[in-house]
Amino acid sequence: MRLDATIAMIICSYLMRRAKLGQIDQKWLSFFQIRFYVAIGIIAVGFLAESYANTIIQLAGLALLVHIAWTLYKDDTFKAMRWIVWAIIPYVVASAVALVIRFVTPKFYENWGDYIESAVFCTIGWGFFMWLYSRKERKALEEEREKLRRKEEEVRTSEIMQRQLEIQVSQRTEALQQQKEELEKTLDELKSTQAQLIQSEKMASLGELTAGIAHEIQNPLNFVTNFSDVSAELIDEMIVELDNNNPEEAKLIAVDLKSNLDKILHHGKRADGIVKGMLQHSRNSSGQKEPTDVNQLADEYLRLAYHGLRAKDKTFNASMHTDFQNDLPLITVVPQDIGRVLLNLITNAFHAVSEKKKKEQEAGRAFEPAVSVGTKKRRNDLIISITDNGNGVPADLVDKIFQPFFTTKPTGQGTGLGLSLSYDIVKAHGGELTIANEPGIGASFVIRLPYQPS
Amino acid sequence: MKILVVDDERDIQMLFEQRFRKEIRQGDMSFAFAFSGEEALQYLDAHPQEAVLILSDINMPGMSGLELLGEIKEHHYVPPPIVMMITAYSDDDNYNKAFSLGADDFLTKPLDFNLLKEKLKQIGHV
Numbered sequence: 001m002r003l004d005a006t007i008a009m010i011i012c013s014y015l016m017r018r019a020k021l022g023q024i025d026q027k028w029l030s031f032f033q034i035r036f037y038v039a040i041g042i043i044a045v046g047f048l049a050e051s052y053a054n055t056i057i058q059l060a061g062l063a064l065l066v067h068i069a070w071t072l073y074k075d076d077t078f079k080a081m082r083w084i085v086w087a088i089i090p091y092v093v094a095s096a097v098a099l100v101i102r103f104v105t106p107k108f109y110e111n112w113g114d115y116i117e118s119a120v121f122c123t124i125g126w127g128f129f130m131w132l133y134s135r136k137e138r139k140a141l142e143e144e145r146e147k148l149r150r151k152e153e154e155v156r157t158s159e160i161m162q163r164q165l166e167i168q169v170s171q172r173t174e175a176l177q178q179q180k181e182e183l184e185k186t187l188d189e190l191k192s193t194q195a196q197l198i199q200s201e202k203m204a205s206l207g208e209l210t211a212g213i214a215h216e217i218q219n220p221l222n223f224v225t226n227f228s229d230v231s232a233e234l235i236d237e238m239i240v241e242l243d244n245n246n247p248e249e250a251k252l253i254a255v256d257l258k259s260n261l262d263k264i265l266h267h268g269k270r271a272d273g274i275v276k277g278m279l280q281h282s283r284n285s286s287g288q289k290e291p292t293d294v295n296q297l298a299d300e301y302l303r304l305a306y307h308g309l310r311a312k313d314k315t316f317n318a319s320m321h322t323d324f325q326n327d328l329p330l331i332t333v334v335p336q337d338i339g340r341v342l343l344n345l346i347t348n349a350f351h352a353v354s355e356k357k358k359k360e361q362e363a364g365r366a367f368e369p370a371v372s373v374g375t376k377k378r379r380n381d382l383i384i385s386i387t388d389n390g391n392g393v394p395a396d397l398v399d400k401i402f403q404p405f406f407t408t409k410p411t412g413q414g415t416g417l418g419l420s421l422s423y424d425i426v427k428a429h430g431g432e433l434t435i436a437n438e439p440g441i442g443a444s445f446v447i448r449l450p451y452q453p454s
Numbered sequence: 455m456k457i458l459v460v461d462d463e464r465d466i467q468m469l470f471e472q473r474f475r476k477e478i479r480q481g482d483m484s485f486a487f488a489f490s491g492e493e494a495l496q497y498l499d500a501h502p503q504e505a506v507l508i509l510s511d512i513n514m515p516g517m518s519g520l521e522l523l524g525e526i527k528e529h530h531y532v533p534p535p536i537v538m539m540i541t542a543y544s545d546d547d548n549y550n551k552a553f554s555l556g557a558d559d560f561l562t563k564p565l566d567f568n569l570l571k572e573k574l575k576q577i578g579h580v
Binding site: 218222230234256318319 | 455465469472473475476515516517521542567
């Protein structure tokens with residue numbers, strides 16, 4: 001029987017293969033190779049030797065098996081191969097017992113030898129069964145490991161994806177941040193452009209006024225010149241009258257002189273008021289509200305607008321009517337701002353009537369252009385209306401006239417901001433700007449300002 | 455001599471009355487005042503043959519001085535009044551237009567009353 005050495009050889013070759021596959025450390029490869037050749041040596045010697053040497057050879061085979069089993073049991077590298085130990089121990093024990101029985105009581109062995117041999121074969125069967133079982137276990141283990149490996153792979157893939165996502169998110173965030181900054185910059189630019197536009201609109205309306213202002217200042221200055229001139233003459237006459245002993249006549253002249261001085265003062269103040277109004281208009285609004293005489297404000301701007309347009313266009317003319325409530329209480333507003341609204345609406349009205357006059361003249365019809373400004377107190381509101389007998393606003397445009405940049409004037413002639421700014425100013429005072437319009441007959445803009453804005 | 459002064463500035467009346475104080479007192483001149491073109495036409499229609507001379511501002515709301523001039527010249531008042539135009543803007547446009555419409559003279563503001571007096575005296579003598 002060379003069974004022990006054969007088993008040792010099979011186990012060694014099995015472990016060598018494991019080592020080659022990398023399941024065990026490489027250093028064990030030579031270790032098992034040596035045991036493999038030793039096993040072959042034992043088998044070879046077994047064939048050559050006489051039967052008396054059988055016992056020794058069998059012992060050597062068993063010793064080799066025990067040595068291998070011990071190695072596998074001792075070293076943790078072989079944890080997965082421990083089943084080999086459990087597979088061969090029964091055989092080793094059985095063969096050893098059989099050996100001892102044969103050696104000690106050969107007689108008993110001769111009688112019971114078949115049974116003992118069968119028991120030894122059973123242990124071989126056990127070993128074979130262990131091998132099958134371990135193979136199944138290993139497969140299950142392998143599957144488990146594969147599953148784990150896949151899971152790890154998945155985790156790794158998802159980690160990679162996550163990292164990629166994080167990179168993408170941070171890139172997007174950066175892009176968004178950049179866009180946000182760009183938008184903020186654009187918004188700032190828009191705001192400053194808006195402020196510039198408001199200022200240039202103000203300046204444009206001031207430009208419309210300059211000629212009117214010049215005229216409005218010239219007139220009172222003429223009176224100042226003429227009245228001081230005539231007063232000097234009157235004093236000469238007064239002296240003559242006094243010399244001629246005519247005190248009554250001299251007194252009459254003195255009364256005239258006094259009223260002349262009043263006139264000079266009045267016209268001086270008138271010019272002063274116009275210059276102040278102009279300065280106020282061109283200044284950035286301080287937003288300071290103060291009690292204001294709207295009648296005076298409206299009258300001033302009516303004249304300024306009229307003379308301004310008149311100086312620009314000699315053919316322009318229109319009659320102006322005022323319908324002011326005389327006992328109107330002062331209203332607390334920003335006078336420059338309300339002045340701008342009035343100027344805008346009055347200028348528009350004059351434009352409308354002069355436009356209509358041109359058309360009517362071309363058609364050979366007579367037309368009397370007229371613009372009127374009225375004020376009145378209604379309950380707790382002040383109502384200012386600017387009415388013209390022009391062509392009115394075409395019905396399809398009425399909804400658009402308060403929109404910024406909407407203009408019917410040719411490019412470059414109107415900013416399109418006049419009415420929209422006026423609307424905003426009136427709103428800011430807690431009031432309302434509305435239009436009562438009859439296309440072809442005229443338009444009336446109505447400003448409602450509350451005396452006490454809520 | 456009757457003179458109609460047309461101007462939208464009401465203080466012009468006081469000024470003329472003081473400036474021509476002597477002439478008015480001596481009865482050499484008398485003045486009427488209208489404060490718009492429309493008012494002037496009303497006056498002329500109500501007092502035909504009275505005004506010998508009309509002094510009119512050009513720049514007035516409603517009917518302008520030039521329109522008034524056109525109306526007067528078209529109406530053929532008898533005798534035809536002398537019309538002098540006064541304006542604050544002595545530009546060529548107004549000047550040419552005034553003469554083409556038949557104005558007899560053209561003055562600029564501020565009025566030189568001495569010059570005006572001379573001109574009125576000449577007209578009075580003729």
